Every structure is written in structure tokens, then in C-alpha cells.
Amino acid sequence: MEALLLGVGLLLGAYVLVYYNLVKAPPCRGLASLRGRTAVVTGANSGIGKMTALELARRGARVVLACRSRERGEAAAFDLRQESGNNEVIFMALDLASLASVRAFATAFLSSEPRLDILIHNAGISSCGRTREPFNLLLRVNHIGPFLLTHLLLPRLKRSAPSRVVVVSSAAHRRGRLDFTRLDRPVVGWRQELRAYADSKLANVLFARELATQLEGTGVTCYAAHPGPVNSDLFLRHVPGWLRPLLRPLAWLVLRAPRGGAQTPLYCALQEGIEPLSGRYFANCHVEEVPPAARDDRAAHRLWEASRKLAGLGPGEDAESDEDSQPEDPGTPSSPSSPHPEEPTASELYPSPQSSTTDWSTVTRRIPVKAELEPQAC
Ligand SMILES: NC(=O)c1ccc[n+]([C@@H]2O[C@H](COP(=O)([O-])OP(=O)(O)OC[C@H]3O[C@@H](n4cnc5c(N)ncnc54)[C@H](OP(=O)(O)O)[C@@H]3O)[C@@H](O)[C@H]2O)c1
Numbered sequence: 001m002e003a004l005l006l007g008v009g010l011l012l013g014a015y016v017l018v019y020y021n022l023v024k025a026p027p028c029r030g031l032a033s034l035r036g037r038t039a040v041v042t043g044a045n046s047g048i049g050k051m052t053a054l055e056l057a058r059r060g061a062r063v064v065l066a067c068r069s070r071e072r073g074e075a076a077a078f079d080l081r082q083e084s085g086n087n088e089v090i091f092m093a094l095d096l097a098s099l100a101s102v103r104a105f106a107t108a109f110l111s112s113e114p115r116l117d118i119l120i121h122n123a124g125i126s127s128c129g130r131t132r133e134p135f136n137l138l139l140r141v142n143h144i145g146p147f148l149l150t151h152l153l154l155p156r157l158k159r160s161a162p163s164r165v166v167v168v169s170s171a172a173h174r175r176g177r178l179d180f181t182r183l184d185r186p187v188v189g190w191r192q193e194l195r196a197y198a199d200s201k202l203a204n205v206l207f208a209r210e211l212a213t214q215l216e217g218t219g220v221t222c223y224a225a226h227p228g229p230v231n232s233d234l235f236l237r238h239v240p241g242w243l244r245p246l247l248r249p250l251a252w253l254v255l256r257a258p259r260g261g262a263q264t265p266l267y268c269a270l271q272e273g274i275e276p277l278s279g280r281y282f283a284n285c286h287v288e289e290v291p292p293a294a295r296d297d298r299a300a301h302r303l304w305e306a307s308r309k310l311a312g313l314g315p316g317e318d319a320e321s322d323e324d325s326q327p328e329d330p331g332t333p334s335s336p337s338s339p340h341p342e343e344p345t346a347s348e349l350y351p352s353p354q355s356s357t358t359d360w361s362t363v364t365r366r367i368p369v370k371a372e373l374e375p376q377a378c
Pocket residue numbers: 042043044045046047048049066067068069072094095096097098121122123124125141168169170171226227228229230231232233234235
């Protein structure tokens with residue numbers, strides 16, 4: 001009997017240790033109010049994306065839920081309006097597997113939304129399920145679709161500067177190895193899917209890195225965020241139905257709740273003072289070092305060029321040259337079509353010692369990759 005009690009005690013102790021050290025997420029304590037700001041969260045109808053969108057709505061943002069299913073997207077928008085008390089949560093259709101859908105979303109967004117302050121690429125898949133596409137579906141949904149979307153929305157992000165792009169990546173990027181000769185090859189079988197998932201998450205980290213380089217001095221910064229191991233449907237939806245009832249309680253015990261998973265993406269979207277870390281990878285609300293393959297600037301640039309081709313971007317489609325792209329003075333009143341009568345200044349959104357006549361080239365100057373900021377309150 002004593003041995004049994006001792007065993008149970010040891011097990012409980014081990015679980016508490018694991019829970020507090022590995023499972024429980026440090027909360028994002030960024031203070032930013034988002035009144036008058038607009039955010040887009042992809043894949044916001046479930047899991048981490050839904051909890052991310054909820055927090056943005058609670059802080060007063062107008063939140064666009066970019067989801068592939070109208071039914072699930074509208075239902076999530078309804079839930080989030082109820083829970084946050086913010087009526088400015090809307091659904092817009094976006095299927096990242098379809099480049100035409102990404103373009104249609106961008107057109108609809110740009111014609112109806114005057115601002116874009118926060119773009120969170122959260123949507124992702126871990127498996128192709130039953131679909132058989134003639135291309136690499138995991139790369140398409142997890143990287144190429146978000147790449148194209150960022151490109152098309154860049155002028156609006158720049159005009160709304162200071163603004164941020166957050167790419168929800170994963171620690172799985174550490175197992176990624178990009179083979180540029182077969183990036184878009186269809187993925188078959190679970191082994192190839194696991195590999196393709198890791199590759200696509202490495203692509204996320206490299207994309208954030210190259211995007212930060214290209215956007216230096218524009219007032220738009222970007223970050224790759226790892227949400228931690230989260231109890232969502234990402235992997236569970238692909239396990240056989242009979243196994244799910246067994247795995248769910250286990251997942252509940254040892255994985256983070258989606259709200260916990262949302263903390264690092266939120267930190268990257270909201271935390272003041274992290275602009276010099278644009279392009280870096282964050283986990284547990286802290287910047288983290290990445291393996292050599294994920295900080296290879298030549299690979300990041302090569303991926304950028306390959307992604308342009310896979311996204312069908314022509315040489316004339318260069319968002320950088322859009323005449324709309326000049327950052328507007330964040331202190332100026334909103335345009336007449338804006339749904340927001342009163343817009344905060346840059347310093348209200350990301351409180352830091354900036355003046356209203358901000359020179360973005362100094363604000364977003366990045367610090368060298370090896371250097372670290374002091375740990376943030378989080
Ligand atoms: N869960 C984890 O442990 C974990 C760990 C590291 C990183 N992540 C990353 O976190 C992100 C969110 O994952 P999650 O755990 O919250 O999983 P989830 O609950 O499965 O959410 C994924 C979301 O992406 C959407 N989505 C899938 N394919 C799409 C498409 N073609 N177009 C538009 N939206 C699409 C899904 O919509 P439907 O509902 O319509 O399918 C869903 O809303 C992913 O990028 C994932 O890689 C998760």
C-alpha cells in the first residue's frame with residue numbers, strides 16, 4: 001500500500017513538474033489596446049487561431065476571420081462577437097490551397113478595409129487527408145498561400161505602419177530540410193507528410209527572415225512564432241476515429257490548451273519594443289535561436305524567389321513598387337471610409353519612445369541575429 005501511494009505521489013509530482021515547465025504557456029502581457037486597428041487571422045475558426053482572434057477582439061480590434069468554410073467561419077465570428085463583446089469580428093472566405101481564392105480574398109479585403117495593422121498567418125495543415133493534389137499541398141497551405149497573401153496585402157500593411165506580420169511556425173522546423181529541386185512535388189503517405197510539414201514550417205521561419213530583410217525601414221515588422229505543443233485538431237483530425245477517444249484525454253493532460261498556444265503569436269503581434277527582432281523566431285513569448293538551416297540567408301532568398309514562381313507572381317507584380325505603399329502618418333485621422341472614428345497613434349499601439357513623425361528606418365533597424373534583447377515581461 002505504501003509503495004502504491006509513493007508511486008502515485010511520484011507520478012503526480014512528475015506531472016506537476018512537466019505541466020509547469022513544458023505544458024503551461026507563459027501569458028502574453030503586452031498592454032496594447034487595438035481600438036481603431038484591423039487584424040486578419042487566417043484559420044481563425046478553431047484552435048490557436050480562434051483564441052488569438054478572441055484576444056485581439058477583446059482588445060478592441062476589428063478582426064477579420066479568414067477561413068475556408070463559410071459555415072465554420074460565420075459560427076466562429078458569432079462566438080467571438082459574443083465572447084468579446086466586440087461586434088467588429090467578421091468572416092471573409094479564404095482557402096489557402098487555392099491561389100485564386102487567395103487573390104479573391106485580397107481583392108475583397110483591399111476594397112473594403114482601409115487598414116491592416118496585424119496579419120497573422122495561423123492556418124495550417126499537418127496532412128493532406130484524402131485530397132490528392134498534383135502539387136505539395138502542405139507547402140501550398142502552410143507557406144505559398146500565406147506568401148502570396150502577404151505580398152498582395154503589403155501595400156495596406158505599409159500604409160498602416162507600424163504594422164506586423166506573424167507567421168505561426170513550429171518547433172518542427174528544426175527537422176526541416178528544403179530540397180529546392182522538388183519543393184512542389186506531391187506528398188504521398190504519412191512519412192512524406194511528416195517531412196513536408198517540417199519543411200513547410202522551416203519555410204515559415206525563412207520567410208519571416210527574408211520578409212524582415214525586404215521590409216527593413218518600412219515600419220512593417222514580422223516574426224515567426226511557435227505556439228508550443230497544443231491540444232487542437234491539427235493532428236488528431238487525421239488519426240482513425242476509434243483512436244481519438246483514447247488520445248483526447250492524453251492530449252488534454254500533456255498538451256497546452258489553444259488559449260495557451262495563442263500566447264506567443266499574440267506576443268509577436270502586440271509586445272512593444274520587439275521591432276529590432278524583426279525576422280526572428282519566438283517560442284514561449286521569447287526570442288529563440290534557430291538551427292543553421294533556419295538562419296541561412298541565401299536559402300531564405302532562394303526560397304523567396306521559388307515561392308514567387310509557385311505563387312504565380314509575375315515580374316510586374318511587385319508589391320514594393322505600389323504607390324499606395326508609402327506609410328501614412330499614424331497620427332493622422334482615419335480615412336472617411338474607415339469603420340473606426342478614432343484611431344490610436346503608433347505610440348498608443350506599441351508604447352515606446354517614438355514621436356509621431358517617426359522615421360521607420362531607425363525604428364525597425366534590426367539587431368544582429370546573434371544579439372538578444374533583455375528578456376521581456378511575459
Ligand atoms: N497544435 C500544435 O501542437 C501546433 C504546434 C506547432 C505549430 N502549430 C501551428 O499552429 C497553427 C494552428 O494550428 P492549430 O493547432 O490551431 O490547428 P487547427 O485547430 O487544425 O487549426 C488549423 C486552422 O487552419 C485552417 N485551415 C486548414 N486548411 C486551410 C486552408 N486551405 N485555407 C484556410 N484555412 C485552412 C483550418 O480550417 P478548417 O477548420 O476549415 O479545417 C483551421 O481553422 C498551424 O499553422 C500549425 O502548424 C500547431
